[in-house]
Amino acid sequence: MTTTAAPWWTSAVVYQVYPRSFADSNGDGIGDLRGIASKLDHLERLGVDVIWLSPVYASPQDDAGYDISDYQAIDPSFGTLEDFDALLADVHARGMKLVMDLVVNHTSDEHPWFIESRSSVDSPKRDWYWWRPARPHMEAGAPGAEPTNWGSFFSGPAWDLDELTGEYYLHLFSRKQPDLNWENPQVRAAIYSMMRWWLDRGVDGFRMDVINFISKDVRADGSLPDGIVHDGALYGDGQPHYGCGPRIHEYLQEMNREVFAGRESAPLTVGEMPGVTVEEAVLFTDPARAEVDMVFQFEHVGLDHGANKFDVHPLRLTDLKASFGRWQAGLAESGWNSLYWDNHDQPRIVSRFGDDGEHRELSATMLATVLHLHRGTPYIYQGEELGMTNAHFESIDSYRDIETLNYFAEAIAHGHATQDDLLESLRVMSRDNARTPVQWDDGPHAGFTTGQPWIAVNPNSSEINAAAQHDDPGSVFHFYRRLIELRHTEPAVALGDFTMLMADDEAVYAFVRRLAGTELLVVGNFTDREQLVVLPAAEIWADAELVLGNYPDAGSVDIARPWEARVFRRLV
Template sequence: MSPQERETVPRERDWFRSAVVYQVYPRSFADSNDDGVGDLRGIIGKLDYLERLGVDVVWLSPVYRSPHDDNGYDISDYQDIDPLFGSLDDLDDLIAGLHGRGMKLVMDLVVNHTSDEHPWFVESRASKDSPKRDWYWWRPARSGFVPGEPGGEPNNWESFFSGPAWELDEASGEYYLHLFSRKQPDLNWENPEVRESVYEMMRWWLDRGVDGFRMDVINFISKDPALPDGPVRDGRPYADGTASFISGPRIHEYLREMHEQVFAGREEALLTVGEMPGVTVEDAVLFTDPARREVDMVFQFEHVGLDHDGSKWNPTKLRLTDLKASLGRWQAGLAERGWNSLYWGNHDQPRVVSRFGDESPEYRELSAKMLAGVLHLHRGTPYVYQGEELGMTNMPFATIDDYRDIEVLNHFREATELLGEDPAVVLAALAPLNRDNARTPVQWDAGPNAGFTRGTPWIGVNPNSGAVNAEEQISREDSVFTFYRTLIRLRHELPVIAHGDFTMLLPDDEEVYAYIRRHEDHELLVLGNFSAHPRIAEVADPLWADARRLLGNYPDAHGLALRPWEFTALLRPIPIPVPLAPLDTEVQA
């Protein structure tokens, strides 16, 4: 875009720079009717809690009609609410309740794929001559193979939920593409009728009062129509789809078209977030540049891919230098154009205290606060996943029967039945990074089922709910909840947090995370000790030791000496340089 064209772009919206988003995973948030599953009325009953926390936006994971093969991310009707969660009237009440408290609602948008029970797909698979046949990706068997034979799939792509990304339809003898579950067929965005139907649905939700969308794997919607084989690693096809479906050839075109067809004219108050696995910093600049009118920010996965070896079932220890290099690269890459999203957890990630912190009773709260402070004071919009503000931890699942996630169940079956691996070894590898860690019920109190339900919860409650729960923390001044409240308030109040620049410090230190934010007449030094022993933050400017402590996770200030899992943020006016003496001034001996 030329400078002349850029001048015609409306003033950049910036309300979300000082905003904080809270993700609700409805199934596990609060159950109002005691059927063991969270619902919309349960969320409505907790709006005062969210208002007290101080968040600005609630991102709601899918509540659409669904067979729940992938817990609602397999949608069978985009314009209705699944009875499991309530009704459209309940959603209207939720919108009104949020708006009445000054908060916005962002809906999850899942349009890379639908459920195989969606009427579109039912019609598509009815016949090769169906008018909707081309709404999905159908292909015959690979040349030289009989349909259904091993290796007969149209290409070598793998499903992210194990096995080939192609399912044979016995009736037609053709395969359909599913990058995820076989019950989640991929939509063919090459077909303009598909795109217009999606845009019409999105406009319908905005007209109903929704304030934007978090778009699930949205950079997968553009596939290379040739559907070429993907790269091969370790002798087996690997579904990273480098040149095939990750940020494919028409992705920017589709997102600009979506903006024009859905958001144009009313985008000032909306929020659009693209979940984009495999996205690069360079692509993210294009996606989030306001002048290009695509999305406001993206979810990237680089930093949550640092503690495993290619597969999250092969966990490794995080190196802090890798984390700093990754987050620092994204801070620098989006410094001039675009915007960062900031997150540790969501419904697809384990609990951050267990992952990057210390879940022991001695350090759980300290490390939870440290992780929150380090993240929230970066440049970008922070996201809080439900229960994160309480310091919730991973679930100690005992057997495979305790799990509910299709990704886990498919992997366990494949590893033990097809590959012959030891079930105990597979279970141990599943424990640290599985998605069900984040999906156990929010711990509201120390009572039965943590106050989530009086029924039987759909998934087990973490046994530490007696010690880790909202009721105990809400009024305690030194709780994790109160610390999050303070972080959110500071982002609202201090321009240096919402708008300041970013400079990474100590990039080679394996235990201390340090950076500086600067804006106008203030600068902020942020320090986090990612270890259980004392450290000195060896920053170049020792005068920081005398700066005012804005926030910390210990009750007293300690300068640049960091105690185990300590977080401190120091604020000071930007120093005025001492002027040099005039050249003609005599120097006294």
């Protein structure tokens, strides 16, 4: 990929806004669109190119907006369509783009489509969702009578019995999030129409929630297969039958033709794809196939998981290198990587893979450097640029996330763990760690709201906040600014090839990026101790220029100080 031929997003940085927790303009304790607009100076100063907006559509908020009841309306808690249009205009006026979250694997059970679908087995929209009778020779509602043994991602079975019609509907997530049936061309047409409506309104693309789940492995008789029950699991693993299903490429190519093709400015398309492999991602992101520009994969954020995400294991750095290295190599010739540590579904990276105590700032900036210098488009989640940490809540009463609360209740009910052990796991992995309000200043509620916030503010907001960092050139915020500027000004960051170094080292992460006559050496120490940096042909870097580092001095090329990050450049 040459510099001239490269799409604009190869040198761009995306910033995710989770509206509920970003900034509240009216004192009701919930972030909103006007609150986002009031903080655009912060994002412009940071230097990001794209804002990805988590869902602001009308929703009962069972899953914090990922359960949508009207795709073409703004939820009143966030504002109005007029507020959205004003925000979009301001974003564009500042030279940034805005990407919407697209949630079309499922709707809310309060969406008019589902209300009509469940009204009768003869409803014209009955086949818009996955309705199935009980298993043969079993009575609806009896234990194990669900059409398949699949489990929901939010605990319990993936099927819920509707008493009115005596049939079950599929929900891979909350029971209030019924899955749409993409086998029905009317469903696809309605979704494409909605997408065109938003693009015509001026949005610049979509991040597509669990988009690789939309094609189910339906048999000729209309049934769905059971999943394998792994040791200790209550339900079968259905993902082999809906993850990257048999028609997924057909659907995405059709979407591209019907929604994106022929537009004057090509929208950015990002597919969130749990369980996607490198080989599948090559197909999804190959420009010649016209599916999506890049995918979110989950391999690297599952490396510290055991039996489930709350069964937390220490990260082995060699596993991280192997994972990132495999993705860098796999998408080197065709396709594109997305790069992320944090988002609304992941805990804070500085608490997870770094040190959120004594070395918080150093580990936050080291982790940022290592991530952003890979080949791909980096994503910053709100507060990551400040080095925000996990919430470390002490009580289950402090949590709000449906996944967290359901997991806790199910684990207690089945005696899988003590309450103290569960809380310890939640402090590490709960999605609510990422959803505490952004810490704007050291005032009441961190400047997020004048009211009572919907979820507690992290108590460390008095020390970690944007106001304290804006005018501190040594802050995490300003380090992110320099990191983003490097991507914008040095083509090797966006387009250079990638060579992993020290692949077997459990402490130091090192690699080289190379484009034409420029080489960049990136070194990151993932420990709180000095480490030897043993590079092949180390002497060639002796006189290299240090272009970025998180210590005030250059130090020594062959020694990495605790949580140190350095980027060297040499011309060849």
